[in-house]
Each structure stands twice: as structure tokens, then as C-alpha cells.
Amino acid sequence: MERKITLTEKEMPKQWYNILADLSSPIDPPLHPVTLEPATPDLLSAIFPMALIEQEMSSQRWIDIPSEVMDKLSIWRPSPMYRAYGLEQALGTPAKIYYKWEGVSPAGSHKPNTAIAQAYYNKKEGINKLSTETGAGQWGSSLSLAGSMFGIEVLVYMVKCSYDMKPSRRLMMETWGGKCISSPSNTTDSGRNILKEDPNCPGSLGIAISEAVEVALKNKDTNYALGSVLNHVLLHQSVIGLECKEQFKKVGDYPDVVIGCVGGGSNFGGIATPFAYDKIHGSKNVRLVAVEPTACPTLTKGIYAYDYGDTAKMAPVVKMHTLGHDFVPASIHAGGLRYHGMAPIVSKLVQENLVEAVAYHQKPVFDAAILFAKTEGHIVAPETAHAVKGAIEEALKAKEEGKERTILFNCSGHGHFDMTSYQKYFENKLEDFEYPEDEIKKALLKLPKV
Amino acid sequence: MERKITLTEKEMPKQWYNILADLSSPIDPPLHPVTLEPATPDLLSAIFPMALIEQEMSSQRWIDIPSEVMDKLSIWRPSPMYRAYGLEQALGTPAKIYYKWEGVSPAGSHKPNTAIAQAYYNKKEGINKLSTETGAGQWGSSLSLAGSMFGIEVLVYMVKCSYDMKPSRRLMMETWGGKCISSPSNTTDSGRNILKEDPNCPGSLGIAISEAVEVALKNKDTNYALGSVLNHVLLHQSVIGLECKEQFKKVGDYPDVVIGCVGGGSNFGGIATPFAYDKIHGSKNVRLVAVEPTACPTLTKGIYAYDYGDTAKMAPVVKMHTLGHDFVPASIHAGGLRYHGMAPIVSKLVQENLVEAVAYHQKPVFDAAILFAKTEGHIVAPETAHAVKGAIEEALKAKEEGKERTILFNCSGHGHFDMTSYQKYFENKLEDFEYPEDEIKKALLKLPKV
Numbered sequence: 001m002e003r004k005i006t007l008t009e010k011e012m013p014k015q016w017y018n019i020l021a022d023l024s025s026p027i028d029p030p031l032h033p034v035t036l037e038p039a040t041p042d043l044l045s046a047i048f049p050m051a052l053i054e055q056e057m058s059s060q061r062w063i064d065i066p067s068e069v070m071d072k073l074s075i076w077r078p079s080p081m082y083r084a085y086g087l088e089q090a091l092g093t094p095a096k097i098y099y100k101w102e103g104v105s106p107a108g109s110h111k112p113n114t115a116i117a118q119a120y121y122n123k124k125e126g127i128n129k130l131s132t133e134t135g136a137g138q139w140g141s142s143l144s145l146a147g148s149m150f151g152i153e154v155l156v157y158m159v160k161c162s163y164d165m166k167p168s169r170r171l172m173m174e175t176w177g178g179k180c181i182s183s184p185s186n187t188t189d190s191g192r193n194i195l196k197e198d199p200n201c202p203g204s205l206g207i208a209i210s211e212a213v214e215v216a217l218k219n220k221d222t223n224y225a226l227g228s229v230l231n232h233v234l235l236h237q238s239v240i241g242l243e244c245k246e247q248f249k250k251v252g253d254y255p256d257v258v259i260g261c262v263g264g265g266s267n268f269g270g271i272a273t274p275f276a277y278d279k280i281h282g283s284k285n286v287r288l289v290a291v292e293p294t295a296c297p298t299l300t301k302g303i304y305a306y307d308y309g310d311t312a313k314m315a316p317v318v319k320m321h322t323l324g325h326d327f328v329p330a331s332i333h334a335g336g337l338r339y340h341g342m343a344p345i346v347s348k349l350v351q352e353n354l355v356e357a358v359a360y361h362q363k364p365v366f367d368a369a370i371l372f373a374k375t376e377g378h379i380v381a382p383e384t385a386h387a388v389k390g391a392i393e394e395a396l397k398a399k400e401e402g403k404e405r406t407i408l409f410n411c412s413g414h415g416h417f418d419m420t421s422y423q424k425y426f427e428n429k430l431e432d433f434e435y436p437e438d439e440i441k442k443a444l445l446k447l448p449k450v
Numbered sequence: 451m452e453r454k455i456t457l458t459e460k461e462m463p464k465q466w467y468n469i470l471a472d473l474s475s476p477i478d479p480p481l482h483p484v485t486l487e488p489a490t491p492d493l494l495s496a497i498f499p500m501a502l503i504e505q506e507m508s509s510q511r512w513i514d515i516p517s518e519v520m521d522k523l524s525i526w527r528p529s530p531m532y533r534a535y536g537l538e539q540a541l542g543t544p545a546k547i548y549y550k551w552e553g554v555s556p557a558g559s560h561k562p563n564t565a566i567a568q569a570y571y572n573k574k575e576g577i578n579k580l581s582t583e584t585g586a587g588q589w590g591s592s593l594s595l596a597g598s599m600f601g602i603e604v605l606v607y608m609v610k611c612s613y614d615m616k617p618s619r620r621l622m623m624e625t626w627g628g629k630c631i632s633s634p635s636n637t638t639d640s641g642r643n644i645l646k647e648d649p650n651c652p653g654s655l656g657i658a659i660s661e662a663v664e665v666a667l668k669n670k671d672t673n674y675a676l677g678s679v680l681n682h683v684l685l686h687q688s689v690i691g692l693e694c695k696e697q698f699k700k701v702g703d704y705p706d707v708v709i710g711c712v713g714g715g716s717n718f719g720g721i722a723t724p725f726a727y728d729k730i731h732g733s734k735n736v737r738l739v740a741v742e743p744t745a746c747p748t749l750t751k752g753i754y755a756y757d758y759g760d761t762a763k764m765a766p767v768v769k770m771h772t773l774g775h776d777f778v779p780a781s782i783h784a785g786g787l788r789y790h791g792m793a794p795i796v797s798k799l800v801q802e803n804l805v806e807a808v809a810y811h812q813k814p815v816f817d818a819a820i821l822f823a824k825t826e827g828h829i830v831a832p833e834t835a836h837a838v839k840g841a842i843e844e845a846l847k848a849k850e851e852g853k854e855r856t857i858l859f860n861c862s863g864h865g866h867f868d869m870t871s872y873q874k875y876f877e878n879k880l881e882d883f884e885y886p887e888d889e890i891k892k893a894l895l896k897l898p899k900v
Contacts, residue, residue, distance in 0.1 A: 002459040006458065008452065076827075104554060106829065108866070148823070148824040175869075176823060176824060373625045374625075377599070378556050379556065416867065417866065420618075422621050422624075
């Protein structure tokens with residue numbers, strides 16, 4: 001069998017899959033961060049285009065992908081699904097390991113799948129400016145790429161410490177015409193207020209969100225865009241799993257387990273929800289496994305409750321697994337997995353026992369990434385390495401049990417801009433943090449009283 | 451028509467094309483650097499495996515690609531050929547622009563095409579250690595990748611200033627198990643001699659070659675590997691052009707002009723020689739255009755003569771276009787194009803008027819790269835940007851003339867590890883060097899007296 005299972009552009013999914021249509025009960029509605037009343041479309045329309053608000057709340061199972069979006073996605077989609085022969089051999093496992101390789105996008109991860117769609121819908125509703133925040137820089141560069149494709153000006157508030165430490169990610173945004181501002185900045189009230197108190201503040205994702213949302217709220221021509229968590233983001237990412245299902249058909253196989261890393265939940269949701277469809281409709285019995293870092297164990301140790309999406313309490317309040325909106329995770333290197341909350345859809349699937357969660361320390365996670373690089377070639381992002389680790393564990397379990405098993409994981413992005421975390425690994429300078437157990441009690445006290 | 455013209459693994463070329471079989475006269479033989487007598491296979495076998503020496507001198511037109519090599523190449527091959535709809539639209543040209551995207555390899559360029567083959571043949575002849583040099587780091591990481599695939603220890607001498615400035619490239623090599631040493635080093639006589647004279651020497655490609663060759667000469671278990679210039683390297687790269695021809699068949703098209711950037715000549719040779727075949731055999735009339743930087747204009751201003759392949763006069767003397775073996779090009783950012791010489795095959799094709807050459811300044815070259823990123827998504831390496839510029843010029847000429855034209859260029863690699871050169875461009879700090887005309891007279895005086 002071939003190493004890469006590929007699809008032609010003609011075989012790309014023409015509709016997104018919306019799992020909201022298949023949940024046993026409706027998802028709890030987002031609440032206004034101040035009134036704690038259900039957020040109305042009107043309220044959201046200050047920062048989002050109507051098409052995305054409709055998708056956010058839609059119960060339509062299949063939603064057409066506009067041809068303009070398909071056209072831009074075809075720059076890197078359909079992405080290849082690999083049979084990991086090299087890794088299988090190294091592990092001596094009877095399991096078949098497959099991985100979906102999202103690192104082929106120009107920004108290097110799955111993020112542009114939704115960035116392209118969001119830019120398109122905004123442009124269609126006359127929006128020529130988008131503001132957003134970025135931590136590690138993956139989302140900021142993806143939205144800058146999408147902006148260049150649709151003639152939208154993109155303003156990215158990048159957490160100051162990342163801005164200073166990862167100049168290449170910032171330069172990538174600028175290459176696509178994005179404007180990247182170190183946050184906190186003096187371009188917004190929220191930024192100025194923080195700088196007044198602490199001129200050397202290193203920034204945080206919470207602060208950057210506040211700045212980006214403020215710009216969108218204050219400027220009629222500017223909308224805000226979010227790269228994870230929300231329902232419409234997971235909807236756009238469903239192309240990943242839909243393609244995998246087509247690719248499995250080509251080789252006459254089907255996974256026993258589907259694995260992805262989780263931060264906000266978008267890449268996991270993207271690969272998992274189309275398989276969850278089969279599970280919900282009873283046609284297949286497939287395990288869905290979300291992998292997170294022990295340093296930020298949202299699904300494995302968090303509580304399922306309404307909480308703020310950001311530290312500054314400006315974003316909608318959603319029902320999700322959370323470690324508390326002011327929890328600051330230890331600075332592990334997988335920046336994309338350092339989020340206190342989780343996509344409401346992924347949280348709900350965990351609550352309904354459709355998704356399992358597991359957490360790993362970062363040293364064994366990097367061990368897995370190195371083995372993967374040496375056997376499969378690709379150097380993955382530290383976030384993605386969690387999924388690799390999850391897949392290896394499943395393959396070793398199969399070996400122990402002497403059972404064949406088909407494993408699929410989402411290889412969500414390359415690590416070209418993360419080589420300094422590999423350096424820390426080589427220099428044995430990685431620290432392994434355990435989530436402090438008493439944190440969750442503190443978090444409970446600060447939840448919004450809904 | 452689809453944006454990407456793809457091939458399945460089954461459609462991969464099964465043989466390399468050896469243009470040595472089709473030249474009007476044999477290529478002038480390499481000479482021993484000391485005796486200036488034709489180099490015998492015996493002499494070369496101290497550092498190369500016999501299979502590669504045979505390929506270097508073979509006049510067999512088609513050479514089978516071993517299945518073990520095919521298997522590893524299939525990690526990223528066949529690579530996609532794109533129709534550049536976005537770029538065409540931005541230029542408003544009647545020309546059809548296609549590009550072959552070699553940035554999909556794990557190391558990010560075309561270099562692993564030959565690294566995999568070289569590692570395979572060495573391993574087959576019992577070699578478990580390879581030494582090499584690297585400037586910008588592309589070749590060192592490609593050989594490290596190949597080493598990890600075949601269980602070969604790879605020792606890379608990386609020019610000190612690059613070693614210090616590009617830690618990510620070095621870390622990439624280490625991730626694949628390669629050992630990267632800053633050159634000049636105290637691990638070789640040549641390194642120690644240089645450090646004795648100048649402890650702060652920033653290194654050069656010439657010095658790094660000397661160190662790598664010395665290690666291979668002194669250790670029976672170690673061979674040396676070169677990433678460009680040599681005939682067998684261009685042979686292995688022919689898969690690029692062979693795939694393009696298959697891809698053009700799929701869409702019923704054929705190029706009027708094929709473009710690539712040239713440093714040592716391997717990516718250009720790889721895309722151009724299979725088209726040169728059609729030209730030589732009279733079946734097609736296609737222009738082949740090599741693009742180089744004005745700061746290092748080997749083909750456009752160099753002389754065609756026997757010269758040393760390296761500054762230290764340790765490598766074989768070959769007949770090629772040269773700017774003189776001790777010419778130090780201005781530090782433009784396209785490090786891969788800063789070579790004083792040129793592949794003998796490419797030089798010969800220029801001499802026989804089968805290949806044209808053109809040189810551009812680096813500012814317009816970066817303008818081209820930015821336009822490409824904004825319209826096609828991919829951020830290319832500074833070397834590759836020269837080919838983009840060449841293609842844009844051809845497309846604008848077609849527009850002026852109001853003529854349809856089919857253009858193909860080799861998009862040889864991504865720029866993820868070169869974002870600081872983009873930064874210099876944005877900050878308007880790029881300097882444009884013109885080749886100093888009197889240099890060539892100096893070079894003439896230092897040519898070996900053959």
C-alpha cells in the first residue's frame with residue numbers, strides 16, 4: 001500500500017459537518033459577560049458577521065462550503081493522510097498507525113482551515129478589517145494569510161513575550177501583509193491602562209483578547225476573529241475528519257481510535273466530530289481520545305461549568321471544562337495548549353462519554369516527537385507532539401495485547417518555528433509541571449454565578 | 451482546472467534521467483586537485499561509494515531508482531505542481547504560470563532528493579558514517595534526515611557564522627540525530643591550523659569542505675557527501691523535471707520556458723535536464739532559464755574554465771563557469787546561491803546554448819517573493835525567490851507582447867528559517883551588490899594551469 005493516501009481537489013468535502021445537529025441535547029447557550037443573560041445575535045453582531053453567528057447557532061447538519069472558500073483551501077487541501085510505516089516498524093506494533101498531515105498549509109497548521117472561511121464571510125458582509133490576538137503566533141499568521149487572500153487588513157495583538165521571542169512568526173504575518181502589535185500596547189484603552197500600572201508587563205492572551213475585542217467594538221469597519229473554541233471554528237475544521245473518512249474508504253480501513261491534542265479544541269474537534277457522527281448514529285464503534293498536557297489538564301482535572309472565555313471577562317461566558325478563567329498554566333512549550341477553557345462542543349462530547357481525555361508530561365511528549373521525526377521525517381509542533389505521544393501509547397498497548405488495531409491521529413502542524421523548545425529538550429532543560437491540585441478549588445470560587 | 455496537479459506514488463518516476471548520455475560531446479573529466487591529472491575512480495573511492503562514482507561517470511541514459519530509495523522519497527514525493535492562478539491574476543498576464551513545489555519535503559527543499567539516494571548507496575556499501583559541510587543549513591539538515599532513515603551517523607561542519615546565526619537549522623539536524631560542528635573546529639588538522647592563525651575566524655564554505663573531506667579521508671568507515679555541483683547529484687534531482695512532464699501530460703500542456711535559480715546548480719539541473727532531453731531530441735522547443743543573483747553572477751559574468759571546487763583546493767578540479775575559487779561573494783541573503791562555481795552539467799548546457807542565464811538584484815527578488823506569498827500563500831526561501839522573479843519577468847513580457855505563454859518554475863524551498871532576510875527587506879536594510887568587474891581578471895590569474 002502507498003505511504004500517502006491522497007485525494008484530488010475534486011474529492012474535497014463540499015459541506016462542513018455540524019455536530020450541533022447530532023447532540024442528544026442542545027448545547028448550553030453562550031451568556032453575555034456582564035449581564036450573564038443568553039447572548040443574542042444582535043450582541044454578537046458587533047464583532048462577528050451574521051453568517052458566522054448563524055453557523056455558531058445552527059442546527060443544520062450539513063453546511064455548504066462556499067466555492068470561494070474551497071478555492072483558497074485548495075492551496076493545500078485535501079491534505080495527505082499517511083500510513084506511518086516507519087513509526088510502526090520502530091515500535092514493533094501490530095497496530096496500523098495513520099496520521100493526517102496538516103503541516104502542509106502555508107502557515108504550517110490546521111488553523112487556516114477556519115481563517116480562510118472567516119475572512120471570506122467577513123469580506124462578503126463588507127468588512128475590510130479584522131482584529132485578533134495570538135499567543136504562539138500560529139493563529140495570527142493564519143489569519144494574516146487569509147487576509148491577504150481576500151483583501152482584508154489584519155491587525156494582530158501578539159502577547160509581548162512571544163512578540164519578542166518569536167520574531168519569525170511576526171515576520172510571517174508581515175509578509176502576508178498583517179500588522180502585528182506587541183500587547184499590551186498603547187493603541188487601546190485596555191492596553192494603556194495596563195501599561196500605566198506596569199510599563200514592563202509581559203502580556204497575556206487575556207490582555208491581547210481585550211485589546212483585539214476593543215478595536216472591533218470601537219470601529220464599525222472592524223470585526224474580531226477567534227481561532228478556536230467557538231462552534232463555527234470547529235465546524236470549519238470538520239474538513240479534516242471528513243477527508244480522513246474518504247481516505248480510509250480508499251484503503252478499505254477504518255480507525256478503532258482517533259487521537260488529537262487539545263488546547264482550545266479546534267484541531268481535535270476537526271478530526272473527531274465526523275467520526276463522532278458514526279458513533280452517535282451507531283454505525284461504528286470508534287474511540288475518540290483528546291490529549292492534553294499535565295500542566296494544563298482542562299479535560300482531565302477541570303470542572304464542567306459556565307466560565308469566562310478570557311481573563312479580562314470581555315468574551316462570552318460559555319459552558320465548558322475549565323481550570324478557571326484566571327488560571328495561568330506553567331510555561332510549558334506547547335503554547336497552543338495553554339488555555340484554561342475548552343471548546344463547548346468538545347466539553348459536551350466528554351460529558352456525554354463520546355470522547356475520552358488523557359494527559360501527558362512534556363518530556364515523554366518530546367521523546368515521542370523525536371522518534372516520530374527520525375522514523376517519519378516530519379518535525380512536529382510541541383502541541384502536535386501530544387497527539388503523537390497518544391498514538392504511540394495506543395500502539396504499544398496493542399503490542400502488549402498482541403492485537404491488531406487501526407489508529408488515526410491528527411498531525412496538526414510542523415515545528416519549524418518551535419525549534420528552541422527542541423533545544424531545551426536536548427539540553428535537558430525541560431521542566432515537567434504537575435497541575436497544582438488546590439488551584440481547582442480557587443477556580444470554583446471565581447466562576448460566574450449563573 | 452484544479453490548482454494542484456498531483457501524481458500518486460505509483461506514478462513516481464522509476465528511473466533517473468542522466469543527461470550525460472545526450473550531450474553533443476562528453477563532459478570534460480574532473481582532475482585531481484594536486485596532480486591536475488584526470489581523477490580516477492580509485493582516487494574518488496576514498497570518499498565516495500563506488501555506486502555514486504559510477505553514476506558520476508555513467509553514460510547510461512536511464513538509471514533505475516532503487517526501491518528502497520523510492521520508498522523514502524515517497525514521504526513527500528511526488529511533489530505537487532501548482533497552477534499559479536493567484537499570481538497570474540495579480541499580474542494580469544495572459545501567460546499560464548506553473549510551479550513545482552519542493553518545499554513539502556521534511557527538510558523544506560529539494561535537497562533530500564539526493565540526500566536519500568546518497569545515504570542509501572553509502573549504507574549499501576557498508577558505510578555507517580558520513581561527513582559533509584553546510585552553509586545556510588539546508589544540505590546539512592537534508593543529509594541528517596537521510597541519515598536517520600538509513601541508520602547512518604551524519605557529521606555536519608556548519609560555517610561558524612551560520613552556526614551562530616541559525617540555531618534552528620542546527621537543531622533540526624540534531625532532531626534527526628545529525629551532529630553539527632561549528633567550523634573551523636578543533637576536530638581536524640585543517641580546522642586547528644586555521645584557529646591557530648585566527649581564533650575568531652567566522653568560517654567559510656571552503657574551510658568547512660576541507661574539514662569534512664579530511665574526516666572522510668582519515669577514517670575508513672566515513673565517506674563524504676556533497677549536496678550540489680556533481681553529476682550524480684543532478685541525476686538524483688531529475689525526478690523533479692520528470693514529475694513535471696507527467697503532470698503537464700495530465701493537463702495537456704507543455705512549458706515554453708522552464709526557470710530555476712542557480713547556486714551549485716542542483717535544483718535547476720533537476721527541473722531543466724528532463725526538458726533539455728526534449729530539446730536535444732528535437733521534439734520540443736523549450737527555453738531553459740537559470741536565474742542567479744547579480745552579487746554572484748557565475749553564469750552571466752564568470753569564465754568557462756577548469757577551476758577548483760573549493761577555496762582550500764582539496765576538491766576535484768572541474769570544467770565549469772567560475773568567478774574564481776577564492777572569490778567571496780557579497781553577503782546577500784540567498785546563502786545557497788553564493789558559490790563561485792557551477793555544476794559542470796549546467797555550465798556545459800550554457801556553453802551549448804541549451805540554457806540561458808539571467809541575473810537579478812536582491813531587492814526586486816524580494817518584491818517578487820512578497821507578491822508570491824500574498825497571492826499564492828507560500829513563503830519561499832531567498833534562493834527560490836530568484837526563480838519567482840524570473841517567472842514574473844517572463845509573465846510580464848508575455849503581457850507586453852499580448853501573447854499566451856506557458857511558464858514553469860521550480861519553487862525549490864520554503865523560507866521558514868530565513869525570516870530574518872524578510873525582516874531586512876521590510877526594514878529597508880537590504881543592500882544590493884553589483885559584482886565588481888575587476889574581480890574576474892584576478893580570478894583568471896589564479897586558475898589552475900591545465
